[in-house]
Amino acid sequence: MVPDPRTHPERIRLVLWDIDHTLIETRGVGRDIYQRIFPTVTGQPLHTLAAVHGRTELDIIHDTLQLHGITPTDETMRALATALADGYTAAIDELATRGRVLPGARAALADLATEPSVHQSVLTGNTTAVAKIKIKTFGLGEHLDLLLGAYGDDHQDRATLVTIARTRATNRLGATIDPTQVVIIGDTPNDMRAATMAGARAIGITTGRYSAGDLRAAGATSTLPSLVDLPRLRHAPTDRGTPRQSR
C-alpha cells in the first residue's frame, strides 16, 4: 500500500518544470517581442539580444542593456520587465498561433498528476508575468501549482530559484521539502547545474539546443530525447523489478 503523502511528508516529490524548449517553444515570438518593446523603453533599436538559453530574465535584460551601452539600473530593468509582460499580453494570439506545446508535454504533466505524492510547478528564467501568460496561452496550467514555483524576477541566479521554490512549497504544503525531494526537468546545462547546486535531481530533455552529453556533464541524472519518453522512464522497472515511485 502506498503511504499517504500527507502523513508522510518525506514522500512528497516537488517536480519543477522549465518552460522554454522543455514544455513549449515560442518559435521566435519571444525574440520578436523583445524587438518591439526595447525601443519603447530605451529609445534605441535592439541590435543584439544577450544569450537567452537557460538564463534568468533579469540576467538577459541586464546584459542586453550593457550590450547597448546602457547602464542597467533597477529602474530600467524593471521598466523592461514590465514592457516585456505587456508585449506578451499584446501578442497572446500570435504566441498561440506561432508557438507550440512540445510533444509529450501535456501527457507528461497529466501522467505525473496521477501520483498523489507529486506536486508540480515551474522553475523558469521567465518573469512571473510572462511565465503565467505562456502557461495559460498553451493551456498547461491544469496540473501546475504556479504558487509553488520560482521565476526569473525572483532572483538573478537560477540555483537560488530552486531554494525559493522549495521554501514556497514548504510553506504552502505545510511540510518541509528536502532538496532531495525536488526534481528539475529542463533542457539546458543551466537547469541541470541549478538543480545540482541546490541538491536536487535533474532530468535533461534534449528538445533545446543541448545534447544528452552536455546535460549529463552539467549534472543530469537522466536524459531523454523528448517528453514522450518521460512516463516510460517513470514507470520503468528498477533493479528490484518494481516500478519507481514518482521519479
Ligand SMILES: [Mg+2]
Ligand atoms: Mg529552457
